[in-house]
Amino acid sequence: MPVDLSFHYNCPDCRVNEDLLQRRTCALLRECRVADHGLSILFVDDQEISWLNDHYRHKSGPTNVLSFPFADGADITLAQLPVKELGDIIISVDTALRESREFNQSLHDRLTWLITHGLLHLLGYDHELSETDAIVMEDKEQELLRKLQYPRSTAMTHLAINVDHIATIRQARGGVEPDPVAAAAICEMAGAAGIVVHLREDRRHIIDRDIRLLRETVKTKLNLEMGANKEIIAIALALKPDMITLVPEKRQELTTEGGLDVHAQKKSLVKTIDRMTKAGIPVSLFVDPDARQIKAAHEIGATFVEIHTGRYCDAITEKAREQEFQTIATMAEEAYQAGLRVYAGHGLNYQTTARIAALDTIEELSIGHAIIARAAFVGLDRAVRDMLTIVQEAGRIS
Numbered sequence: 001m002p003v004d005l006s007f008h009y010n011c012p013d014c015r016v017n018e019d020l021l022q023r024r025t026c027a028l029l030r031e032c033r034v035a036d037h038g039l040s041i042l043f044v045d046d047q048e049i050s051w052l053n054d055h056y057r058h059k060s061g062p063t064n065v066l067s068f069p070f071a072d073g074a075d076i077t078l079a080q081l082p083v084k085e086l087g088d089i090i091i092s093v094d095t096a097l098r099e100s101r102e103f104n105q106s107l108h109d110r111l112t113w114l115i116t117h118g119l120l121h122l123l124g125y126d127h128e129l130s131e132t133d134a135i136v137m138e139d140k141e142q143e144l145l146r147k148l149q150y151p152r153s154t155a156m157t158h159l160a161i162n163v164d165h166i167a168t169i170r171q172a173r174g175g176v177e178p179d180p181v182a183a184a185a186i187c188e189m190a191g192a193a194g195i196v197v198h199l200r201e202d203r204r205h206i207i208d209r210d211i212r213l214l215r216e217t218v219k220t221k222l223n224l225e226m227g228a229n230k231e232i233i234a235i236a237l238a239l240k241p242d243m244i245t246l247v248p249e250k251r252q253e254l255t256t257e258g259g260l261d262v263h264a265q266k267k268s269l270v271k272t273i274d275r276m277t278k279a280g281i282p283v284s285l286f287v288d289p290d291a292r293q294i295k296a297a298h299e300i301g302a303t304f305v306e307i308h309t310g311r312y313c314d315a316i317t318e319k320a321r322e323q324e325f326q327t328i329a330t331m332a333e334e335a336y337q338a339g340l341r342v343y344a345g346h347g348l349n350y351q352t353t354a355r356i357a358a359l360d361t362i363e364e365l366s367i368g369h370a371i372i373a374r375a376a377f378v379g380l381d382r383a384v385r386d387m388l389t390i391v392q393e394a395g396r397i398s
C-alpha cells in the first residue's frame with residue numbers, strides 16, 4: 001500500500017528529502033506489520049497546524065504532530081476496518097526545524113521521530129492516557145527507531161573510481177602500461193557508476209592523452225578533478241567532462257591535502273563556476289566538513305560539494321573517528337538541506353567506507369587509492385566488486 005506524502009510547506013532555505021522519508025516510513029510500516037495499509041502524511045507550516053490544532057483539539061498555537069486515525073471515534077480494531085487505511089499524520093516542518101535545533105538532531109531525524117510518534121498514535125498507542133501508557137509508547141518508539149537506524153533501502157550510494165594511481169604506476173617507468181583508460185573500462189564493467197581523474201598541473205599521473213581517450217570511452221560519467229588554474233580550465237571547457245570537481249592543488253603535496261577554502265576564494269571560484277555552467281558542465285567543490293565552506297559553496301552556485309573524508313579515515317582513536325563521522329553526517333545533512341548534491345571521498349578504504357555509504361544524504365563516493373592498492377593483489381575487477389558490495393550492503397535496511 002502506498003504511503004502518500006504531501007507538502008503544504010514551502011521554504012526556500014530548507015529542503016525535505018521526500019524519498020528518504022518515504023523509505024523510512026515504509027520501513028516503519030513493515031516493522032509494525034501494517035505495510036498492507038495506506039497512510040497519508042501531510043507536511044504543513046505552523047500556521048496550518050495551529051488552525052488544525054484549534055479546530056480539532058481546541059488547543060491554541062502550533063504543535064509538532066497531529067494524528068487522525070481512519071476510524072476516529074469508532075472503537076474498532078485495525079482488522080475490523082472496512083478498508084486498509086491507517087489515517088493521516090500532519091507534521092509542522094516549522095516546529096520540526098525548531099525542535100531539530102533544540103535537540104541537536106538533523107531535520108530528517110526529527111521528522112522521522114515525528115512520523116514514528118504519529119504512526120504509533122494511529123496504531124492505538126496514547127501517551128496522554130496514563131503514565132504507564134506513556135512509558136509503553138516511548139519504549140515502542142525507541143525500539144522502532146533503533147531498528148530503523150535510518151539506513152537507506154533503495155537509492156544506493158554510487159561508487160565512482162579514481163584511476164589516477166594506475167597512471168602513477170605507468171609514470172613510474174614513463175611507458176604506456178598500465179593504461180588508466182583500460183582500467184576505467186574494467187571499473188565500469190565491474191559496476192562503477194563513474195570514473196574520476198585528476199589532471200594535475202604537473203601531469204604527475206594523468207596526462208592529456210588519458211582524458212581525451214576517457215572522454216570518448218567512459219560510458220558512465222567522467223568527473224574531472226582539477227585545480228582552478230587557467231590552463232586546466234581551458235582544457236576542461238574544451239573536453240566537456242560530465243562534471244568537474246575543483247580541488248586545491250599544491251605541487252609539493254603527495255595527494256590533495258585539504259578542502260578548498262571556498263569562503264576565502266568566493267570571487268575567483270564564482271567566475272570558474274559561471275564559465276563551467278555556461279558550458280553545461282556541473283561543478284563540485286571539494287570541501288572540508290565545515291558549515292562555513294558548505295554555506296559558501298551554496299552561495300556561489302555550486303551544484304555539488306564533495307565532503308573531505310580524510311580526517312575521519314585518518315583518525316587514530318575510535319573517539320576521534322566517531323567525532324569526525326558525526327561532523328561529516330551533520331555537514332552532509334546541512335549541504336543536502338541547502339539544496340546541494342553531496343558526494344564524499346578521500347582516504348576511504350575497505351574498513352571506513354560502510355558508515356559513510358550508509359548516510360542517506362550522500363549520493364556518491366569517490367574512491368581511488370584503496371581500490372587500486374587492493375587490485376595489485378586480487379585484480380581490479382575483484383577490488384571494485386568488493387568495494388561495491390560494502391557500499392551496497394551499507395545501504396540495505398537490515
Ligand code: PXP
Pocket residue numbers: 162164198225245247255256286306344345346347348366367368369370
Ligand atoms: N576525492 C578527491 C577530491 C581527491 O582529491 C581524491 C584523491 O585523488 C579522492 C577523492 C580519492 O581519494 P583516495 O585515493 O584516497 O581514495
